[in-house]
Amino acid sequence: MKITVAGxxxxxxxLAVLLAQKHDVTAITTTQSKAEKLxxxxxxxxxxxxxxxxxxxREGKRKLNLYTTxxxxxxxxxxxxIIIATPTNYDDVNHFFDTSAVEDAIEWTFKVNPDVLMVIKSTIPVGYTEHVREKYGVKNIIFSPEFLRESKALxxxxxxxxxxxxxxxDQKEEGEMFADLLLEGAREEEKRSNSQEQ
Known part of the structure; x- marks a missing residue:
């Protein structure tokens, strides 16, 4: 599967690293130097x-199908x-999440690949997924909250x-498919660790 991760x-x-164990993953950044490093x-x-x-x-001991652009x-x-994991910084003064980067990803997707499933993994306010689905008149956007610690995310x-x-x-199949992708990446590392121990 070809997966694009925004952010x-x-x-x-x-997420990009997890999924690149088994799939072709393209990560998007707005910074050229970051893309070159990655x-x-x-x-x-x-x-x-x-x-x-x-x-x-880098040492040739692992294969990751990961490209950044x-x-x-x-x-x-x-x-x-498409997985949208762009920043949504919280504005303490005005008390709202800045979701402009999420909407940029959604709008780019609609321009070039309107029917693809989009999964929002960014931190967003309650009701936001329903809001953007109504705003853009689509159903192919779902949400998956993250429970990750900084520096321990992978x-x-x-x-x-x-x-x-x-x-x-009516999106249950797509939701289950995404959950299975995340489990598959975790199990791939489990298999790899077990085979190295033998």
Whole structure:
């Protein structure tokens, strides 16, 4: 499956690495220098597991099908699934989440790949998914909250305490498919660890 992940912070990068064990993953960043670093498997954030995975990839001990780009159009156009993990900083003065980066990802997707499933993994206010579905007149946007610790995000994805996907009844199949993708990535690392121990 071709998966595009918008955002390479703790949430986006950990998901991209998790899924790149089994799928072709394209990560999107707005910073060219960050893309260049990531394409050499050098992490721009401090996360022990991401750094371990990248080191093993550079040494040829692990294969990650991960490419990072600043070309939004190409990344969104080729995807079978889009995960939106862009920042949504909370404004303490005005008391709202800045969801402009999430909506930028949604709008780019509608321009070039309107029917693809989008999963929002960003922190968003209650009712936001329903709001954007109504705003854009679509149903192919679902939400999956993240339960990740900073600097331990990939570890938490590899050892999930729970996976939650919010969707309507008519999207149950898509929701289950996304949950299965996350479990598959965790199980892949489990299999790898067990085979190395033998």
């Amino acid at each position: 390479v912070g703790y949430v986006g990068l950990s 394409n050499q498997f050098i992490s721009p954030i401090q996360d022990d597991e991401i750094e371990r995975f990248f080191k093993e990839t 600043t070309d939004k159009e190409a990344a969104y156009k080729s995807a079978d699934l 570890y938490d994805n590899l050892h999930p305490s729970r996976i939650v996907v919010g969707c309507d009844d």
